[in-house]
Amino acid sequence: DSGVTQTPKHLITATGQRVTLRCSPRSGDLSVYWYQQSLDQGLQFLIQYYNGEERAKGNILERFSAQQFPDLHSELNLSSLELGDSALYFCASSVATFWDHGNTEAFFGQGTRLTVV
Amino acid sequence: DAKTTQPNSMESNEEEPVHLPCNHSTISGTDYIHWYRQLPSQGPEYVIHGLTSNVNNRMASLAIAEDRKSSTLILHRATLRDAAVYYCILPNRDDKIIFGKGTRLHILP
Numbered sequence: 001d002s003g004v005t006q007t008p009k010h011l012i013t014a015t016g017q018r019v020t021l022r023c024s025p026r027s028g029d030l031s032v033y034w035y036q037q038s039l040d041q042g043l044q045f046l047i048q049y050y051n052g053e054e055r056a057k058g059n060i061l062e063r064f065s066a067q068q069f070p071d072l073h074s075e076l077n078l079s080s081l082e083l084g085d086s087a088l089y090f091c092a093s094s095v096a097t098f099w100d101h102g103n104t105e106a107f108f109g110q111g112t113r114l115t116v117v
Numbered sequence: 118d119a120k121t122t123q124p125n126s127m128e129s130n131e132e133e134p135v136h137l138p139c140n141h142s143t144i145s146g147t148d149y150i151h152w153y154r155q156l157p158s159q160g161p162e163y164v165i166h167g168l169t170s171n172v173n174n175r176m177a178s179l180a181i182a183e184d185r186k187s188s189t190l191i192l193h194r195a196t197l198r199d200a201a202v203y204y205c206i207l208p209n210r211d212d213k214i215i216f217g218k219g220t221r222l223h224i225l226p
Contacts, residue, residue: 002160033214043216044163056213090160092214100206102149103168108160 005107018079025093139205
């Protein structure tokens with residue numbers, strides 16, 4: 001158990017809908033990262049937050065947004081869903097940012113499997 | 118940002134040591150070298166990281182070349198559970214943890 005909790009584990013929804021994925025980082029971790037992994041594809045970095053502020057952005061679609069709350073949990077909102085958004089979505093957390101303090105480990109949750117039908 | 122190069126796939130026999138190479142010829146002096154792995158249907162898992170000297174933990178060892186342009190992840194005694202994709206990662210100045218294609222390790226019983 002990495003200590004990172006993602007909910008829900010599975011989500012099935014229809015095209016055009018909106019969903020929210022939730023991530024609770026490990027206790028004490030200030031950084032949260034979101035990744036998308038489509039079937040047999042690599043891990044695509046979406047976005048990173050550090051202590052409530054957006055720190056880095058990847059190729060995140062405009063239909064997707066995220067935020068990190070004062071209690072440090074994070075939510076990834078996906079709207080106007082398309083079939084191609086079906087994927088595993090992973091959240092990771094670390095104590096510090098990966099660059100500022102390269103001597104840090106990131107811990108990943110087990111992911112949310114999103115299926116858009 | 119420094120890039121890493123890993124073989125696409127490797128095979129090893131069960132209960133034998135495995136040496137997974139990574140080239141990072143443009144690494145800067147302060148970049149830590151990180152290794153993660155992803156088992157089938159699971160989230161990535163931290164394996165080990167180091168800066169200059171070799172590192173050991175309960176999962177693996179990390180051997181870093183003297184010039185730091187390459188490193189090797191060593192699994193001392195591979196088991197079937199070690200079959201996974203292994204990623205060698207360097208920090209990114211934009212604070213992203215970028216995963217490349219990694220090395221898919223197959224363990225033969």
